Amino acid sequence: MNHPASLTTRLTLLFVLVSSAVLIGLAWVLHAAVERHFVEMDRGILQSKVEVLERLLARPPAQEELPALQQSVDEMFRSDPGLQLSVETTGGSVLLSSSQTAFPVEKIRALGEGETPSVFSWETGQSKYRGLVKRIEPELADIDPLILTAAINIDHHDRFMDRYSRTLFVFIPIATVLSGLLGWWAARRGLSPLRLIQQRAAAVTASQLSQRLPEDSVPRELTGLAHELNCMLDRLEEAFRRLSNFSSDIAHEMRTPVSNLLTQTQVALSRSRSSGEYQEVLASSVEELDRLSRMISDMLFLAKTDNGVSIPSTQELRLHEEIADLLDFYDALAEEEGVTLFSSGKAVIRGNRLMLRRALSNLLSNALRHSRPGGQVGVFIHDRNGMVELTVENDGETIPPEELPRLFDRFYRGDPARSRDEATGVGLGLAITQALIHAHSGTIRAESADGLTRFVVELPRSAQMPAA
Template sequence: MKPGSLTLRLSLLFVVAVAVVLMIVGVAFNELSRHHFRALDAQALGEKLEAINQIAKESGANPELLKARWHTLLGAHPDLSAVFLKTDGTPFFAEPPQSAAPSLAQATQRDGVWEWENEGRMFRALTASISLPTASPPLTAWLVLDVTTHMHFFAMLERWFWGVLLASTALSGALGWLVAKNGLRPVARVTQTAASMSAGSLKERIPLGPVPDELRELITAFNSMLGRLDDSFVRLSNFSADIAHELRTPISNLRTHTEVILAKKRAPEVYEENLSSNLEELNRLSGIIDGMLFLAKSDNGLIVPEAVELDLRTVISKLFGYYEFLAEDKGIQLQASGNASIFADSVMIDRVVSNLLSNALRYTPSGETIKVSIHDHGGRVELRLENPGPEIAPQHLDRIFDRFYRVDPAARRRRECGAGAGDCPVLDASAWRYYLVYIPRGPNDLHPHLRAVIWPTNMTCRPDSLGTAKPGPTRLGGHETGCHCAG
C-alpha cells in the first residue's frame, strides 16, 4: 500500500487523539455528573426520612396528628411522593393519596438508591422502617422522587456533547493540518535542496540553522553523505581522467607506428619488426586493462579472497626473485629481515608487495638498498619498506595512494605505466585487514618509508604506534596522522 501524505497522516492522528481525549472527558463528566445528582437525591430523601422518623416520635399515639404532620412535610414537594405500608402490605398513609408502592421489577440499586424508568419518566426511591411510639408494628416507608428533569438534562447534555465533539474534531483537523504543515517546513527545505542537487553542486550543504533537533541529525547525516558523494565523484573523475591518460600513450604509440609503417612500402622484415613492437605494446595495454578491471572488482567487493596461511618471508623472497634482474640492472640491492605468518589471499598479498617493490625500484637511486622488514607484534603484523627515494612533498600526501597518481608530473609523460601506490587491494581475508601508511622521514630516520600493517578485523583502530585510524572509502593509505581503511 502506497503511503499517503505525511501532513495528512499527522492531521488524522491529531484528530483521532483529540476525539479520544474528548470522548474520555465526556464519558468521565457524564458518569461523575450522574453520580453527583444521585448523591444529592439520596441526601434529600435521607433528610426527609429523618424528619419523618422525628415526627413519628413526637406525635405520640394519635394517628391523625401523625398523618397531618406528614402531609405538611411532604405535600409542599410536587416531585416527591410517599407511601407508608403496614406489615400486611396495606397502605397506612400516602402522599399524594393516590400514590402506591413502587414496583421494583425493573429497578436497579445504585449508591443505596433505587432507580427505574416508567412511561418515559425516571424515579429514585429510598425505603426505611418507621417505628411508632405505640406497640404497633413498624411501618415500611417508601419515598419516591421524580427525577425526569435530570433525565432531560442529561439527554440535552449528550446532544451538546456530540455536537461539540464533531465541531472540535473538525477544528482540530484543520489546526492539525496547519501545525503539521508548519512543522514539516524544514523537511520541505531539505527536499528542495536535495532536488536541486546535481553532479556540479555536490559541494553545497543544507544549512542547519534553526531546525528542530529531530531533523538536525538527519541534515547532518545528509550533509555527510553529500561530502562522501562529492569525494567519490571527484576521485571517480580523476580516476577516469587517469585511465584515459594511461591508455592514450600506448594507443598513440600504436597509431603512430602504424601510420609510419603504412606511409610507404617497406621490406617484409620491417613489417615483422613493427608488428612485434605493436604486439608488445598491445600486451602492455592488455596488462593495464586487466589491472584496471582487477581494481574495479576489488573496489566493489566482487573479488572473494581465499584465505590461506602465508609465510611473509617466503612471499618476500619469491618476489625478490622476480625483481632480482631489474634490481641488478639498476644497481640496487634488495634486503629482507624478520618473519611472520598471516591468513590472507596469496594473490592479493603478492600484488600488494609487488606493487610496493615496483614503486621502490622506480624511485630508488642506483647503488642504494631497498629494505623490507617484517615484525610480528602478536596482535598485528607490520611489513615495513624503506628506500632512499625522494621525500614526498606535504601537498601530495593526501593523494599518494590514489589510483594512478604520481607525485612527479613528468612521470605521466613517460612510458611508465601502473596504478601507483593506490594499486593495493585490501587484504580483508578471513580475520585480517590491511593498512598502508606513508611515514615521512623523522629525526631518527635516514629515509622516508612505507609501512604495511596487517591485523585482525575485529580491531577498529590502528595501534598507538601508528596513530588514530580513520575509516575511509576503498583506497588504502594516508599518512602518520590518519590512515584510510579499505575494509
Template sequence: MIRIHSLTARLATLFAVLAASLLVLVAVLFGRMLDAHFQELDMHELQGKVTLIRNTLQDEAASGGRAERIQALERSFVGHESVGVLLRDVDGRVLNVIHPEHFTAAQRAGEPPSGVVTDWTVDGRPHRGIEVGIALPRSGSKDQTIAALVALDLSHHVHFLASVRNATWAGVVAAAMAAALFGWFAAHRGLAPLRRVTETARRLSARQLAERLSIDDAPLEVRDHAEAFNGMLARLEAAFQRLGDYSADIAHELRTPISNLMTQTQVALSRPRTIDEYQDILASNLEEYERIARMVSDMLFLAKAEENTLAHASEPVDLALEADALIDFYEALAEERQVRIVREGQASVQGDRLMLRRALSNLISNALRHTPDEGQITIRIDADATDIRLAVCNVGDPIPGDQIERIFERFHRGSAQRESRGEGAGLGLAITRSIVQAHGGQISAQSAEGATCFTITLPGHRAPSSS
C-alpha cells in the same frame, strides 16, 4: 481496514484517539459522580419531605382527628409542585393524594410500591419515591398507622444531566479535533527535516552534490538521520569526484598508446614499405597493445578489489625468500645503473604468495625508477608480537607532503619529477594497497630528506620462518 500511509496523519489520528479516549473516560467518571450526587440530593429532599409529613401528622399540639391532620398536610405542601404525597391506611386504601399527577394510575388505586425506594415514570417524566409508615396519635384503641408514599419529579435533574452530557460529548469531539490538529501541526513541523531530505534528494545529480541539510532546527530523533544523509552526500560527492578524475586519467593514459598506434598505422599506410619496415611497425604496435592490455588487466584487478571479490590463497609465505627472488629478477636492471638492492631481516606470513610477491615487486620496481644512479634500495623485514612489517626504502627525489595522501590513488604520481622518470600508468601503488588490504594489512609512505620509504604492515599470523 483503512490503512493510513502518511506518518503525519497517523500521528494526528493517534493524538485524536488518545485525547478522545481520555476525555471519554473522564466524562464517564464525571457523569457517574454527577448521577450519584443528584441521587444523594434527591434522597436528602425526600427525607426532608418525610420529616415534614411525619411532623405534620404527629403534631401533638394539633387538634382534630386523622382527617384534620391530612388537611393540614395538604396545606403544608402548597407551592411544592414537584412533590407528590399519597397516603394509604393499613388496609391499602388510599386516604389522600397530594399532587396526583406524580403517581401512576395503579398507585392511585392503592398498589403498594415494589420497595422502600423506587423509581417510575408518569407521562414520560421520571420520578423517584420513598414510602414510610407513620403512626398517628392513638384515638382509643384504634390503630392510626398510615403509609406515606412521597414522590419527587426528576425532570429538572434529567434535563440538566442531558445538557451536561451533550456539552461533554461536544467538548470531547472538539477536543479530539483540536488534538488531531495539534498532532498534525507537531508532526508536520517535526518531519520538516525529512521533507527537506526528499527535496534535496530530488535536486541531486552528478553535477550538484554540494547541498547539505541544516541540522540546527532538527529534532534529536531526526538529527542522526540528517547527519547520516549529509555524510552520504559527502561520500557521493567524493566518489563522483574520484570517478571524474579516474575517467579523465583513463582517457589521458589510453590516449597516448592509441595516438601512437594511429600515427604509426597512418605512417605505414602513407606509402609502400618493405616487409622489414612493416615488421618493425607491427612490433612497435604490439608494445602499445601490451601496454593497453596491462592497463586493462590492472584496472580489472582494482575493480575486483573494490568489490571485495579479490580471492586469495592462504599459505605460509617466506618474505625473505620472495624478496631475494625479486632482487635476482631486478639485478640486471639495477647493475646497469649501479644501484644496490639489499635485504635485511626475515619473517613469514599467511597469505597468497603470488599476490604478495606482486605487491613487493611493484614497490621494488617503483623504487628502481626513482632511485638515482649509484643509489641504494633497502628492503627491511621485521616482526613483533602482533605485526609483521616490510619496508622498501630508496634515495631520490622526495614526494611532496601534499601528495603523500594521494600517492596510492589510481593514475597518480607524486610529482612532475617522479612522473618524468616513470613509464608506468600509475596503477602499481593502487594495486599494492589493494593486495595489502585484502590480507588485512595497511601500507603507508614517508618521504623526507631525499629518501622515500613504503611500509607494509601485516597481521602477525606467522608461520615458522626458515633461516
C-alpha cells in the same frame, strides 16, 4: 498505482482520532459526574425528610392519631409538591401516604429487608422518581416494623441531562473538525523542515554536487538525517570527482600508445619497405599493445574492486618466506642498480598467496624504482597487538606530505625526478596494492620524512605462530 497517504494526512488523522477519543472520554466522565451529583443531591434531600419522619414516627401512633399525623405530613410536603411519602408496615398495611403516586411495592418491600437506607429509581406514567427506603424498628416488640419511603420527582433532572447530552453530541463533532484543522496546520508547520530538505536535495545535480542540506535550521530530530545525507553527498562528490579524473586520466594514458601505434602504422604504410623494417614496426607495435593490454587488465581488476574483491582461496602463509622469495627475485635488479635488499622479522598470516605476492611485489618494485643509487630497501615484520605490521622502506627523495594521500589514487604518478626509471608505469600499481590489502581485511599507509619513504601494511595475524 495507489500511493500511501502522506505524513501530513497520517498525522492529521492521528490527531483527530486522539482528540476525538479524549473528547468522548471527557464527555462520558462529565456526564457521569453530573449524574452522580444529582443522585447525591437527591439523597441529601430525601435523607433530611426521612429523618424528620423518623422522629415523628419514633412512637407508633394510635389509630385515632393517624388523621392528625397525616395532616402534619401533608403540611410538611406541601411546600415541595415533588416530594412523595409512603409509610407501611412489613405486613403491607399503608399508614401514611402524601399522594396518590404509585410506589413499586414489591421493590420497596425487598429493599426494606436491609438495615441500611437504599436509593432507587422508577418510572410511573410519564414521570420518573428517585426514592429512599429505610426500615424502622419500633420500640415496642408487638408492633410490626415500618418501611418508610421518601421519593422525589426527577423529571427536571432528566430534562437537564437530555439537553446536556444533546449539547455534547453537537459540540464533539464540531470540536473534532476544529481539532482536525488544527492538526493539519500543526503537521504542515512541523513537517516544513522536510520540505526544505527536499528543496535542497532537488538542487543537487551532477554539476552542483557542492550543495548541502541545512543542519542548523532543522529540528533536533532531523539533524542526524541531514548530517548523514550531507556525508553521503560528500562521498558522492568525492567519488564523482575521482571518476571524472579517472576518465580523463584513462583517456590520456590510452591516447599515447594508440597515437604511437597510429603514427608508426601510417609511416610504415607511406611507402614500400623491406621486411626487416616491417618487423621493427611490428615489434614496436607489440610493445605498445602489451602496454595497453596490461593497462586494460589492471583497470578491469580495479573495476572489480569497486564491488569488492573476492578471495578465491586462503591458506596459512609464512610471510617472511614469501618476502625472502621476492627479494631473491629482485636481487639481480637491485644489484644492477647498486641497491641493497634485506628483511627482518617473522609472522604467519592467512591469505591468498598469489594476491599477496602481487601486492608485495608492487611495493618492492616501487621501492627499488625510487631508491637512490647505492641505497637500501628494507622489509620489516613486527607483531603489534594481534596484527602483523609489514614495512617496506627505501631511502630516496622525500615525498611532500600533501602528496602522500594521493599515492594510492589511480593513474597518479609522483614527480618523475624522484624516480631513476623513466618508464614509471601508468600509476595503477599502488591502487591495485591497496585493493589487494583491503581484500585481506588489512590497511596500508605511506610515510615519508628525512629521505626515508615507508609503506606500512597491517594484516590480521594468523592463530598459528611461526616455528622458531
